[in-house]
Amino acid sequence: MSDDNDQYDDEEDIILSELNNEELVEQMHDDLYNGLKDEIFEGTNILLERGWGPDKVLAEALVEGMRIVGIDLRDGILFVPEVLMAANAMKSGMGILRPLLAETGAETIGKMVIGTVKGDIHDIGKNLVGMMMEGAGFEVIDLGINNPVENYLAALEEHKPDIIGMSALLTTTMPYMKVVIDTLKEQGLRDDYIVLVGGAPLNEEFGDAIGADAYCRDAAVAVEMAKSKIAEKRAAR
């Protein structure tokens, strides 16, 4: 067997369960980078078995790994197909964490319709927000990706939520959030709902400028904001 093959065998021989937590998290960042779905699934389970909370696994192993992927995509080191594989790998870990995060919520404290806006197919952050909201006791109706304003309107009619959540990851799609808010205003519906927006390219100033109730930096902020805005609204009634 050649040296090259020996090296390959060494790489194949990593046994995730034999790594300590720090090594395992680092390995998971690499596995996420390389789009290794099964390894992410296994690593997620190992960390949970070792007593890590689902929120810690999510933040330290998955979200941090995805942040590294994002930097290399930006710098032209990774390309879309590789990033898609990384996103798929992340989803295999999220599939395990979703019910665990949801378990902590006792009763429904409000209802949210959430979707990624028209032209945008990024859904990892939105899904995280949905999971964390479910975990906090909200009922979440997920509209998926690429939603024109009609989808939001139909969902409001059907589900009568307290909150509309919109996600956008592209500078080219974030202005569409204003289209949705303006349509709500035109139809006299704006004040019936709390509108929360989020996504990496947004900021608080943008949220204010388009007339949202709040910009949410991350999923944890989304949960806190949802709770406080609902409490405010109920107190005002």
Ligand code: B1M
């Ligand atoms: Co895209 N992509 N992508 N991508 N992608 C970004 C966003 C980008 C910043 C990468 C880069 O250049 N560094 C860049 C946007 C640049 C810009 O607009 N200025 C970019 C680009 C350019 C593109 C394409 C145009 C690439 C191309 O085709 N040339 C293309 C666009 C397709 C389209 O949408 N029409 C594209 C495609 C893709 C993939 C399909 C390959 C894949 C998406 C897979 C999927 O989502 N299923 C992908 C990915 C994975 C990324 C990066 C690497 C990671 C995004 C992510 O999942 N982050 C991203 C780089 C980056 O952001 N670092 C990038 C992890 C996630 C947990 O964070 O989504 O920010 P985030 O969500 C957070 C908060 O923002 C907040 O809470 C979440 C959890 O804490 N939040 C909300 C989000 N939504 C919220 C909603 C709320 C509240 C809070 O409502 C209440």
